[in-house]
Amino acid sequence: MQGPLIDTLARYGVSRRSFLKYCATLASMMALPPSAGRAMAEAMAAAPAAAKRPSVIWLPFQECTGCTESITRSHSPSIEGMIFDMVSLDYQETLMAAAGHQAEEALHNAMKENEGKYLLIVDGSVPLGLDGAYSCIAGKSNLEALKEVAKGAAAIVAMGSCAAYGGIPKANPNPTGAVSVSDVIKDKPIINIPGCPPIPVVMTGVLAHFLTFGSLPEMDKLGRPKAFYGETxxxxxxxxxxxxxxxxxxxxxxxxxxxxxxxxxxxxxxxxxxxxxxxxxxxxxxxxxxxxxxxxxxxxxxxxxxGGGFYKALSMPADPLKVVAGAVAVGAAAGVAVSFANRAKKSGAKGGHETTTLADLEK
Amino acid sequence: MNEMQFLTWVRGTGLNIAVGIFLLGVIWRLIEIYSLGRKKDLSAPRNVPGASGWHTVFRRSMPPKDMGMVKKSPVSYIGGYVFHIGLAVVVFLFAPHIKFIESVVGLSWPGLPSQFVDLVAVITIAAMVVVLADRINKPVKRYLSTFEDWFTWTVTFLPVLTGWMAVQHLLLPYTTMLALHILSVEILLVVLPFTKLFHAFTVWGSRYYNGAVNGHKGVAV
Missing domain, CATH: 4.10.480.10 (Cytochrome-c3 hydrogenase, C-terminal domain)
Structure with a gap:
């Protein structure tokens, strides 16, 4: 097995054997058949040279960069990190050297050249409040940017809990009106990789699956890859x-x-x-x-x-029980009221009681 | 509403509503029942009524000497014991339940291993199904049963079933099943003061009352 990726890995001191082992592990983690490991290795190793690598656009919205940190600093130098060498990360604000209009140009070029084929990664939630004014890039709201970039994407990866479900920005009372990617985009395949931050190998697993099979892995009903989010x-x-x-x-x-x-x-x-x-x-x-x-x-x-507090056991009330005194007072009042009603009924019955004499019975 | 929001709701707002109605109902019914009163019995008691009352409280939990009811209606008798004891073990000796009680009233005690509680839950479920089948099978019992009997059986059975299914990861994801379990307990709490399930509170008092009245009249028990 040869290819540009194998050469790159060799330069970093990662042997072909280690790479194969990694692919086999990845395949087994994703509950794929043993042959999938080899298929993954072949697909990734054969990834074309720099100019034609699959394009990936990474949009950051209301986020803390923790997801990017998680991937890039996982355990450097990592195979996870190197997997990124086989894609062309055309737009990633934190990592790219370009800034300002040059960065925007890179984004638009990537979108134009890879129309319908690029993978869109989003981290951060999308604010809808004040027409999206809470978070803008290059004068555009996150909502506009997401809709524009998602249009030409082959698939979308919602990276981290903010992109997947709204995350911390959406926490009560959600001042920015934050929503998830899947709340905005309905017509593209979306995979959620939640976590705050998510585990790097999950990200690379999904990426490897997409590059090998051209599709997203099997997902649960919350849009997460079942292989990694299948058990508690x-x-x-x-x-x-x-x-x-x-x-x-x-x-x-x-x-x-x-x-x-x-x-x-x-x-x-x-x-x-x-x-x-x-x-x-x-x-x-x-x-x-x-x-x-x-x-x-x-x-x-x-x-x-x-979820009711990080330090409260799941079986404990999520909110303090505020109703105790009120309920006891209302219950006591109801009990006393009903008691009086019963007594009134009883004395009414007593008052209405007619004495029956022997003579009455003999009538 | 997703499953986590559902769980948080039943642990928060739902629990508040259920506990509120439960307390309101319990206080209301206790005051109502104990204030009903009877005309004072002016006759001289034939036996010491208090002693007879206390005796009845305990005696009625024991099988009679001649094993009369045990022999006549073994399913109700044994099944009833099994599921009542089972419910007590599952409700009061499962560690997460103790944690809940501790957080609400501040009392705690050691729990049992979860596998043991799991076994007791299965036995309880089986006993409850058997007593239900008996109620359906026996024409007299079926004739005497009203909607309330079927309803109270259901609201007692559901918390045990959903709790056990949550632990066993059956049918639905744990989060959803746990939320359904808590919801079913909340339904039980709401229903309890206003149905025959209120015997949980009145059983000892009514036994004492019966024993005391009987003792007064001369039936030494």
Whole structure:
């Protein structure tokens, strides 16, 4: 197997064998048949030279650049990073050298030259409030830019929870009127890669799938690739046996926490969060939030920010119970009122009672 | 509304509404029932009524000496015991439930391993299905059953079923099933004070009352 990518990888000191192993791992992570690993490797290795690489346009909207950071600093130098070498990242504000009208020119050229073929990656939510004035690039609102660029895209990747579901900008009370990409674009294939930020290998997995098969991988009903978001954090968590045994850390520094017991009572949202953190982990497999002692925040789920508090156990009330005193007072008043009504009825019946004498019975 | 918003709603607004109606109903009904009163019985008690009352509270939880009802209606008797004890174990000894109770009233106690609670839930579900089948099968029981009997069985059964299905990841994603589970508990809370399910609160009081009246009249129990 030869190709421009293999040469590039070799320059970085990554052997052909490592690359094949990576592709096989990627294929198995995505629950694809073994032959898919080789197909992926061949498709990616054969990716044409620089001038003809598949075009990718990355639009940043209401975001914090955390998604870009996650990909670019995953565990540098990474194969994830190098996968990006086989695409032509024609517009990415954080990474590109160009600025101002030159950057805009690059965007428009990429759109024109790759009409109908380019992959659009979006990170950040789209503000609809004040006609989109909350976030503009080159004098255009994010809404306008998204509609314009999405028109010629082959597919769209909503990268991170903001693009996928609105994320933190959409958190209550959503001052900018933030919405997700799929709320705006209805006529293009969209895949959501939620997470705050998402796991790099998920991104490269989806990219590799798109480049190999020309399509997006199988998705769940929230538009996420099933292979990575098919199971909950809780079900794959190494602390799960402690949950089953009823062993819970009560504080972040008690004996239970030191022994690695379950963090459910400290607010872990693992049971309702679908993501691959527990299996893929972060920073090259070093660790992940639950392993480092903090419960899962549920960042790959819609509206995780408004899920009733990060440090409240899932079985606890999301809001304080405010109605207790009122309900007891109203209940007591109702009880007393009904009691009086019953007593009135009773004394009414007593008053209306007619004495029956023996003579009456003999009539 | 997506499934996470649904879950947050049932954990927040929904829970507030349900707990509000539950408390309102419980206080209302307790005051109403205990204020009903009866004419004072002026006759001299034949036995000590209080002792008879207390005795009845416990005695009625024991099978009779001749095992009369156990033999006559074993399904109701044994099935009833099994599902009541099962409900108590599942509701009060499953760790997430204890966490809920602790967050609401501040009391907590150790829980049981989740696999054990899971087993008890299955036994409870089975016992409830058996008592329902018995109610349908026996002509007399069926004749005596009203809408309230079927309805209260359903609202008691659904929380157990949905809770178990959520834990087992059956039919629907966990998040949705968990939300449905909490919703079904909220329906139970709303319905409880206004149906025969209120026996959860009145059972001991009414047993004492029956025992005391009987004792007063001379039926030593």
């Amino acid at each position: 954090i809780h079900d794959r968590c190494y602390r799960r046996p402690f949950y089953d045994q009823g062993k819970f850390a009560k504080t972040f520094d008690d004996e239970g926490a030191r022994k690695g017991w379950c963090l459910f009572e400290l607010g872990c949202k693992g049971p309702v969060t679908y993501n691959a953190c527990a299996t893929v982990k972060w920073n090259g497999g070093t660790s992940w939030p639950v392993e480092s002692g903090h419960g899962c925040l549920g960042c790959s789920e819609p509206d995780f920010w408004d």
